[in-house]
Amino acid sequence: MEYNEHKPIYLQNVDLMQEKIVRGEWPEEERIPSIREMGAMVGVNPNTIVRSYQLLESQDIIYNKRGMGYYVKDGAVARIKENIKKEFINNELPLFKAKAEMLGISKDELTKLL
Amino acid sequence: MIEIKNLSFAYSNVKVLDNISTTFEQGRIYGLLGANGVGKSTMFKLLCGLLTSKEGTIEIDGVSPAGRKPGFLSKIFYVPEDFEGPDMSIENYAAGVSQFYPNYDAALFARLLGEFEIDVTRKFTSLSLGQRKRAILALALALRTDYLFLDEPTNGLDIPSKAEFRRMVAAAMDENRTIIISTHQVRDVENLLDHIMILDKQAVLLDKSVSDIQKEYLFEVSAAAPADALYVEPGLGGCCSISRNTTGEESRINIELLFNYINSIK
Numbered sequence A: 001m002e003y004n005e006h007k008p009i010y011l012q013n014v015d016l017m018q019e020k021i022v023r024g025e026w027p028e029e030e031r032i033p034s035i036r037e038m039g040a041m042v043g044v045n046p047n048t049i050v051r052s053y054q055l056l057e058s059q060d061i062i063y064n065k066r067g068m069g070y071y072v073k074d075g076a077v078a079r080i081k082e083n084i085k086k087e088f089i090n091n092e093l094p095l096f097k098a099k100a101e102m103l104g105i106s107k108d109e110l111t112k113l114l
Numbered sequence B: 001m002i003e004i005k006n007l008s009f010a011y012s013n014v015k016v017l018d019n020i021s022t023t024f025e026q027g028r029i030y031g032l033l034g035a036n037g038v039g040k041s042t043m044f045k046l047l048c049g050l051l052t053s054k055e056g057t058i059e060i061d062g063v064s065p066a067g068r069k070p071g072f073l074s075k076i077f078y079v080p081e082d083f084e085g086p087d088m089s090i091e092n093y094a095a096g097v098s099q100f101y102p103n104y105d106a107a108l109f110a111r112l113l114g115e116f117e118i119d120v121t122r123k124f125t126s127l128s129l130g131q132r133k134r135a136i137l138a139l140a141l142a143l144r145t146d147y148l149f150l151d152e153p154t155n156g157l158d159i160p161s162k163a164e165f166r167r168m169v170a171a172a173m174d175e176n177r178t179i180i181i182s183t184h185q186v187r188d189v190e191n192l193l194d195h196i197m198i199l200d201k202q203a204v205l206l207d208k209s210v211s212d213i214q215k216e217y218l219f220e221v222s223a224a225a226p227a228d229a230l231y232v233e234p235g236l237g238g239c240c241s242i243s244r245n246t247t248g249e250e251s252r253i254n255i256e257l258l259f260n261y262i263n264s265i266k
Helices: A009-022 A035-042 A046-058 A076-103 A107-113 B040-047 B090-098 B106-115 B129-142 B159-172 B186-192 B210-216 B255-264
Strands: A062-065 A069-072 B002-011 B014-024 B028-033 B055-060 B076-079 B147-151 B178-182 B195-199 B204-209 B217-222 B231-235 B238-244
Touching: A009 A035, A009 A046, A009 A076, A035 A046, A035 B159, A046 A062, B002 B040, B014 B040, B014 B055, B014 B204, B028 B040, B028 B186, B028 B255, B040 B055, B040 B076, B040 B147, B040 B178, B076 B129, B090 B106, B090 B129, B106 B129, B106 B159, B129 B147, B129 B159, B159 B186, B186 B255, B195 B210, B195 B255, B204 B210, B204 B255, B210 B217, B217 B255, B231 B255, B238 B255
Parallel strands: B028 B178, B028 B195, B076 B147, B147 B178
Antiparallel strands: A062 A069, B002 B014, B002 B055, B195 B204, B217 B238, B231 B238
16 A cells, blocks of 8 residues: 555545445445454554544444444445545645636636536 | 663673663554664664673563573564574474464464465575565564564565565554564654654654654645744755644654654754
């Protein structure tokens, strides 16, 4: 797994896990790898992976079934998409808009390209 | 737990460790960093009783390594940077060494050697540096000791083996183990570390968990260095800088930059 330069590793692992859920590789209401298994899969310290699981648990993406492990929560895909959409609107769209304006690309032109 | 108090060591009249005190706790993977010659390898040798010091104390679970008691030695394993290996096959060597380690897992050893693509019937003397290194690392992990000391473990490993090594160490980690990795190749192991210790001859310059470092410092690459930056280095894509983290947003630690910063303020 390749990591980008700026995000802390536990957040990059959150991205990876969310991607697996959204793509259906880890379906809702099914068990996901344990913290140790995940660490071994990506070559990351399990103590770092714990932070990813805690964050996803606090966001109602995954939950812990006592004695059974972690499961993807019902409705997780919709919640992840909502989160990513917010991030896109708040962080990426303003940069995109600024660049389009700088280059003088009109709305019509953009619509055609999209 | 490892407790080091006021430890000093000298090779005849060359002092390498001077009044060092620190602890290593269970369930963590430590990155032990330091410039050449500050005594990282010496520290490992002191920790496993290969060297003894006249000044200061080391206790591992309350026992001094200098006594070299079998019960104590069965809990630790040290992989030196330049492991030569004897003139015998890997399987015979492992069969002998594993006698002293009650938690040895033969099936795990076979699996790790398979992942590293090493033939167990080969003699160490017929292997390349990287192959010898893979064989001894597989054995070290399969011995399942409470304490594991790895001196420059990725030195000599080829590119795919480095990723294999990270996966193996992550898989081997549990709350009872303490793994200390000394390295200059920080990029090879940074994802494994949850604690960073920077050693100097006369002091431990930094001894902090990765999450505490992320809370305290902000690592950035930007066109111009932030006005309040603590440390700046030019790099590709702009200035690499360290500032105080005032927003609570966490960034990825640039260990090389951190090392240079910490050494610049000592």
